[in-house]
Amino acid sequence: MLLIGSLTIGLILSLLALGIYISFKVFGFADITADGSLTLGAAVAAVLILRGVNPLAAAAAGGLAGMAAGTVTGILHTRFNIHALLSGILVMTALYSVNLRIMGRSNIPLMHSPTLAQQAGDLGRRLANGRENLLLGGWEVDIGALAALAGAALVVAAVGLLLFLFFHTTLGTAMRATGDNAQMMRAQGVHTGNMLVLGLAVANGLIALSGALLAQFQGFADVQMGIGMVVLGLASVIIGQALVGNSRFGLAIVGAVMGAVLFRLLIAIALRWGLNPNDLKLMTAAFVFAALVLPNLIRNRKRRQVVRHA
């Protein structure tokens, strides 16, 4: 079913949005490593699954590989003083070859291998006494798809909670403060360079984890799957921010997740309504534009009303 499918993809890509949020919003670092690290996570997970590694462990390994990629971007920027955008481009470009090396070819199908999506489906069917379908409010719903959605929600909730807790530890708080005001943190004796490297590692780890899950959900890893992902993630972050405003960190996490899910739903609606396919990217741009502009418009109108009342 389209709704369940797009909710699941939305949740999986919300990890990407969280990663982009950390690099873009917390550190103000225009990191485009994402295009490469998403594929990296998918590639590592796919290869490990083919070798018989537990899919959960494979997803975690994909995330770790992404952290390594983020670390490299960070080090290029802080140690070698390479411009932020350029260091991201360097790593992203290099990752294309690395990903090909890891996969050994451009596309790895996971159809006949155990993936998290399949395991979730099996578990769901076992819970439902072996039934394939469930009747939910009159809609026939595939239990496998429902279980995958529940699994994705679970993973996102766990990751979100971990992030929340991490960014409220001493270290995490220092990282956020570095993003807000690096000069002051240097005055406080914090090595801001290290904070940035760590931040990028976490961000790309999340993005790669998103890729690893996406590969398992869609049943294959492809060397091209990461292309254009920065834009998608950024769009989700912006929509999320429009929803919750420039507010506290915990709220921002929820906002990014909601933004990613909402973004996917909007695209699904556009598809379902039989929009002219050639206009799809234009619609995407329109959504982001609306998310950027509407909150300001609403705020301005409110202010004017307040003035009139006064």
Added chain:
Amino acid sequence: MKAGLAGWCTMNWECNMATSKERQGVFETARRLALGLGLIVAAAAVLLASDLRQRKTATHAREAFSIAIFQHASRPILDDAVRGTMDGLAETGFQEGRQITYTRFNAEGDLVTANAIAQSILQGGFDLVVTVSTPSLQTMANANQGGKLRHVFSVVTDPFNAGVGITGDGPGQHPDHLLGIGTFQPVRQTVQLAKQLYPALKTLGTVINPGEACSLACLDMAQDECRRLGLELLVAQVENTAGVYEAASSLTARNAEAFLIGGDNTIEAAIESVLRAANAARIPILAYAPDHAVAGALIGFGANYYDVGKTGGRLAGDLLSGKIDPRQFAVHDVMPRKLAVNLQTLTRLRDPWRLPEDVVAAADIVIDAEGRKQERGAEPPPPPLPPGKTWQLHMVSYSQSLMVEQWMKGFQEACDRLGLRPGSDYVLTYRNAQGDMQTANMMIDAAVDSRADLLLTITTPTLEAAVHKKPPMPVVFGLTANPLLAGAGESFTQHLPGFTGICTMSDYDGMAATVRECLPKAKRIGTLFNPSEDNSVFNKEKMEAALAKIGLALVARATSESSEVPAAAQALASSDVDAICQVAGNLHDAGFPAIAQAARQARKPLFSFVSGQAVSGGATVAVARDYEQGGRDHAALMLRVMLGENPTGIPFAAISRTIIVVNLDNAAQIGLDLPAALRQRADQVVGKKQ
């Protein structure tokens, strides 16, 4: 310093948790989250509202029968019979996916595997097994001696001597759980026909695998008939396909004047070996299967195995619905006759064989002297669609390109020509993912949700997405370079249920032959390929194999960026290759001008798989699939499915037409004289005649 940091952080933490406005904070949080959640719920509701029609009330349909279909090998005869079986079952009211589900088994010619398969079918909880071919009947019957599973067989030469407990052709002279039909090859008629076509015939030769029961039955009958007509029958025995060529050659050495072939799975799988031996000695093959005449035998006289399979399928259907009583059923012979003659083979023979007019006129398939296949009644005007149904056709493409546009043009044209009326017969919804994999996935979902009757995919990625989703409606794919790489099946005949389609796989052998024809002295042929494009890699490997067959080596250089193509092309052209034969792939189709320039500078001929590249892209010769024809093939295949044929039984097919384009100007520029035969054969000749 550390302490200072810790203190600062603690302070910050406490600030965050400041309690003075705590209640207002909670309210604020809830308000903000509510907006997002509300929007998500609203969007979900809109999406669900679009799908309201899909709502179902809980129904408990009777569970479908589950049927095993067991064939011994992948051969056209058996594949036809399997297709017929499914259609026969459908005719008796058992539609796949509704009343029954199929599981197909194929031993790929291996008896050990066949036994293992028979065991697993027995344990698999099926309601019925249908076997196609004698070895499958025997292995299945052997495993199923207890009669646990109902068993229907077809495509069996001699069920009475197969050793499965069938004692005669009367009612009840068979185990209750085992019934089916025999199809004895027209052995006597074939021998008689041979004598008629060459009255001076003295000696026939046959190759058999003595391990096959039906082979021995045919041999007995052939020997009997030969004795009657005063002919000698030489026999050579083999155990497997590897020995067939030697055995056949030994017969020609013993002065066999023609081969009599058939009723034997081993030999029929190696018919090419017999053909080679026959061609070497310039003697004909007389086969018991029409398909062998298409491959090169002089006559193929056999059963129409599609019809045989259909009879078996109807029998299975009647058994399931209880229309026939196994006790009253008599195993009997069914022989829907089908004759094929090959006039091209006739011209190559040593002895004065002839094919009289009346024999040719009676043939169902005629291969004419130029090798063209004419099937009698092959293209009857397609029967009109049953009225009253408007088909919802959903077509999904991954991206928009010249190829896609050509394909669509052919598709639309063919739909009109086939008499399909838009609006009343069908409504075509076209979606295009604009190169985004996620979107392609969702488009397949959208097609499923809007309850398409038939899903048409264009390009490889959309087929991949469809393979992954396994939609409930039939899928007919097109413009797919390699459906096997996309996961749609293990071979063109053994594929996923519900899937069929047209692929664009290049004509590698045709290309290799053309290269050889133009450059008889060439040794090394160069190409660029992109290691990150599956299709490019696949095409390179296939090209390498095709060239190797005729003793040419392929020098392949990898490039994965369009900016690298010019330099790589120059490096390749200036190396010791005799020509460049560029394999198809997105990157190098886009970078073709650079390759053409490099080839021209180095004065090396350039061969291409895309027709336009020889017309105006700088290639010397193109051996291309005709994409417009591909679109037409796609539409024709779709119509077959719309008329009720089961896609599961339709093998994947390549585009039916290859076109050759030669560019005389480009050839003159590099000083190459193209052979006259090629210029004549070419579908399009560009440039001035020299």
